[in-house]
Amino acid sequence: MRYFPLITNIIRNISSSLMAKSKFEYVKQYETEEKLLPNCWIVVRIDGKGFHKFSCKHTFTKPNDTRALHLMNKAAATVMQEYKDIVLSYGVSDEYSFILRKETALYNRRKDKLMTYLNSLFTSSYVYFWKDYFHDVKLKYPPSFDSRVVLYPSNEELRDYLNWRQADCHINNLYNTTFWALVLKSGLTNIEAEQKLSGTVSSDKNEILLSEFGINYNNEPELFKKGTILLRKKIKHPVHEKQRHVIYPFHEDLIQDSFWKKNTNILKGEVSQDYDCSEVDKLPELVMQQLHLNNALLKEDVKE
Numbered sequence: 001m002r003y004f005p006l007i008t009n010i011i012r013n014i015s016s017s018l019m020a021k022s023k024f025e026y027v028k029q030y031e032t033e034e035k036l037l038p039n040c041w042i043v044v045r046i047d048g049k050g051f052h053k054f055s056c057k058h059t060f061t062k063p064n065d066t067r068a069l070h071l072m073n074k075a076a077a078t079v080m081q082e083y084k085d086i087v088l089s090y091g092v093s094d095e096y097s098f099i100l101r102k103e104t105a106l107y108n109r110r111k112d113k114l115m116t117y118l119n120s121l122f123t124s125s126y127v128y129f130w131k132d133y134f135h136d137v138k139l140k141y142p143p144s145f146d147s148r149v150v151l152y153p154s155n156e157e158l159r160d161y162l163n164w165r166q167a168d169c170h171i172n173n174l175y176n177t178t179f180w181a182l183v184l185k186s187g188l189t190n191i192e193a194e195q196k197l198s199g200t201v202s203s204d205k206n207e208i209l210l211s212e213f214g215i216n217y218n219n220e221p222e223l224f225k226k227g228t229i230l231l232r233k234k235i236k237h238p239v240h241e242k243q244r245h246v247i248y249p250f251h252e253d254l255i256q257d258s259f260w261k262k263n264t265n266i267l268k269g270e271v272s273q274d275y276d277c278s279e280v281d282k283l284p285e286l287v288m289q290q291l292h293l294n295n296a297l298l299k300e301d302v303k304e
């Protein structure tokens with residue numbers, strides 16, 4: 001009988017902790033969830049936090065670092081492979097926009113779920129694949145990205161959104177190309193270069209590039225001038241000829257109607273389209289990786 005008080009104590013403790021669970025659970029009611037409007041295009045745009053500093057710390061090439069841009073594309077392609085309702089992604093500099101088809105029912109269109117899953121998969125992929133693009137350049141600290149969701153009710157607004165981002169890419173790239181030519185090739189200070197460019201229009205910058213540096217801006221890489229459009233395409237595997245879905249990078253003008261006439265599936269909300277990539281040896285590296293091919297292997301296989 002002398003154990004009785006001990007046992008009652010234990011029972012009291014267990015029951016009070018059980019009660020505590022239900023007593024505290026009311027806080028769950030404070031959670032809210034936002035469902036995105038039906039029948040609207042969903043755009044999730046992510047952007048690197050403080051990439052001005054990040055690019056300096058990791059000695060990115062100025063004004064464009066091809067390794068960094070390809071790493072961004074790899075991270076975005078990883079997101080598209082996971083989320084099939086993304087019909088198009090557009091990337092430039094330290095940002096990427098993901099376009100989900102109007103009808104998507106992914107996570108019941110819960111805003112928090114969509115935004116945080118896309119962002120965290122992008123961010124972890126950026127870190128995960130870092131060494132494949134930067135090799136012996138060590139990642140000095142963990143990068144992070146912000147994200148926002150924007151809804152567009154019409155195709156016209158969606159197209160204008162993408163036009164806006166690509167026009168921004170063009171304006172910034174023309175400015176940066178001229179600015180860094182003045183600093184790195186003519187020895188101007190940053191302030192002098194800024195002063196020289198203030199008040200100039202596009203044609204003035206084209207003229208400076210051509211007359212002072214012999215650079216024809218039109219011949220700059222499309223990756224820099226247009227950014228990257230990722231689309232899901234069905235292509236014929238170059239070796240065993242089976243149809244395969246891949247995320248394919250394009251560096252084209254999406255402001256033109258011709259882009260939308262070629263890629264009719266996007267506005268219809270169809271997630272992929274057949275693509276005839278007849279020039280096998282010109283397959284982008286990003287696609288080669290998805291087909292588990294490397295250049296040497298491909299050449300051998302194609303010869304056979």
Ligand SMILES: Nc1nc2c(ncn2[C@@H]2O[C@H](COP(=O)(O)OP(=O)(O)OP(=O)(O)O)[C@@H](O)[C@H]2O)c(=O)[nH]1
Nearest residue numbers: 048049050051052055060061062063064065093094
């Ligand atoms: N050198 C170099 N810098 C780059 C490259 N891509 C992006 N950056 C840098 O990243 C910056 C991105 O611009 P923002 O996103 O407006 O600025 P941020 O510093 O990231 O600041 P927040 O986005 O407001 O956190 C550019 O201004 C560049 O400094 C690149 O290829 N080469």
Ligand SMILES: [Mg+2]
Nearest residue numbers: 047048049051
């Ligand atoms: Mg940024």
Ligand SMILES: [Mg+2]
Nearest residue numbers: 047093094095
């Ligand atoms: Mg940015």
